[in-house]
Amino acid sequence: MKLSPSLLISLLPKRFIKTAPSPPTTPLPTRSNTTSSSPSSFTLQFLVNSCGLPLETALTASKKFHLNEKNIHKTQSLLRFLKSHHFVDTHIADLIKKMPAFLGCKVENNLKPKFEFLAANGVAGNLLPQLILSNPDILWTSLDSTIKPSFKFLKSFLGTNVKITAALKRCSWLLRVNRNRTMQTNIDLLIKEGLPLDRLAKLIISSPRSLLSKHDKIVYAVNSVKNLGLETNDTMFIYALGVKMKMTDTTWKKKIEVMKSLGWSEEEIFGTFKRCPQILQYSEKKIRITVDFFINSVDLGPEILLVYPSLFCLSVDKRVRPWYNVINVLKSKNLIKREKKFPSLLLMSEKKFLENYVDKYADDVPGLWEVYTGTANTKKKGT
Numbered sequence: 001m002k003l004s005p006s007l008l009i010s011l012l013p014k015r016f017i018k019t020a021p022s023p024p025t026t027p028l029p030t031r032s033n034t035t036s037s038s039p040s041s042f043t044l045q046f047l048v049n050s051c052g053l054p055l056e057t058a059l060t061a062s063k064k065f066h067l068n069e070k071n072i073h074k075t076q077s078l079l080r081f082l083k084s085h086h087f088v089d090t091h092i093a094d095l096i097k098k099m100p101a102f103l104g105c106k107v108e109n110n111l112k113p114k115f116e117f118l119a120a121n122g123v124a125g126n127l128l129p130q131l132i133l134s135n136p137d138i139l140w141t142s143l144d145s146t147i148k149p150s151f152k153f154l155k156s157f158l159g160t161n162v163k164i165t166a167a168l169k170r171c172s173w174l175l176r177v178n179r180n181r182t183m184q185t186n187i188d189l190l191i192k193e194g195l196p197l198d199r200l201a202k203l204i205i206s207s208p209r210s211l212l213s214k215h216d217k218i219v220y221a222v223n224s225v226k227n228l229g230l231e232t233n234d235t236m237f238i239y240a241l242g243v244k245m246k247m248t249d250t251t252w253k254k255k256i257e258v259m260k261s262l263g264w265s266e267e268e269i270f271g272t273f274k275r276c277p278q279i280l281q282y283s284e285k286k287i288r289i290t291v292d293f294f295i296n297s298v299d300l301g302p303e304i305l306l307v308y309p310s311l312f313c314l315s316v317d318k319r320v321r322p323w324y325n326v327i328n329v330l331k332s333k334n335l336i337k338r339e340k341k342f343p344s345l346l347l348m349s350e351k352k353f354l355e356n357y358v359d360k361y362a363d364d365v366p367g368l369w370e371v372y373t374g375t376a377n378t379k380k381k382g383t
Helices: 005-011 041-049 055-064 069-083 089-098 100-104 107-120 127-134 136-140 143-158 161-170 172-179 181-192 197-206 208-212 215-227 237-245 249-261 266-275 284-297 302-307 309-313 316-332 350-359 368-376
Strands: none
Touching (some): 041 055, 041 069, 069 089, 069 100, 089 100, 107 127, 107 143, 127 161, 143 172, 143 197, 181 197, 181 215, 197 208, 197 237, 208 215, 208 237, 249 284, 284 309, 284 316
């Protein structure tokens, strides 16, 4: 039975009408006015008034988990514990949305030792709530049989807590990696193929999901990348492997055909891929839009894009077009004459570009900032 806010207000006894400084108290129904399938009014009150959940969200959560009035001090203690570990109200509210039953977690026997271990190993401060919210199952994961062995496993390849933390930021499920035999099998394959341990560490940090693929798939991808001329000890091998693992053969072939249709040979495409694997990680639409702008607007030859393959990594509307427009305005005012080639200019940092080409000439060219920001705020789908 779904209760609308207006109905809840009409059912509320006067004894429940009160205000609270933060968050505001919301009128709620009494037990006598709800059926057995309705949420507990006490749970509903607590979720809204103490946890800050919106009424509709609290209704959904209270149907999945009921609080015991007699043991509410334990729940209040849990909330205090979380707030002492950098959880703010929005974190707690989001956590309840994802997993209402976490309100039944025990602090002393579960959360405290787990949080202490994570903090001691680099997962501290604001990172801790981020990690828990990305994967609430961690709250139910065994510290001794899963989390600790997973840290040990990761440390054997990554070496430091800093690198482990970097990997966990991307994939919190790595805290359960010791239970995943597929990942271990795939890592063993890469080591056997001669992948240096420092490159393996980078792969675990940058593309850990690729290591969870079926073993046959990673065997095929490794052989495919090697057939293109990249060996496991090459710097770009792990990035090429990551790109190859993300797509099917059909998608791969379509992207090659798109590149060929734009004027490049397979030899040129694969030669560039070996230097910058990212050129084939983008959608066919993104590739076409990028090539179209540089050839038809900037007037570059196709061969220039192969010299600067990292240009494919830039957003046309968020970066390339705004910068191009600024440079054109400055040239039209004769403020810059002998300027470096536009493709190489695009590779500088945004901060440096703003200092050298926007802020520097803002007084001389009224509206220069508008030229830059006005275009930068124009967003087109697919770019």
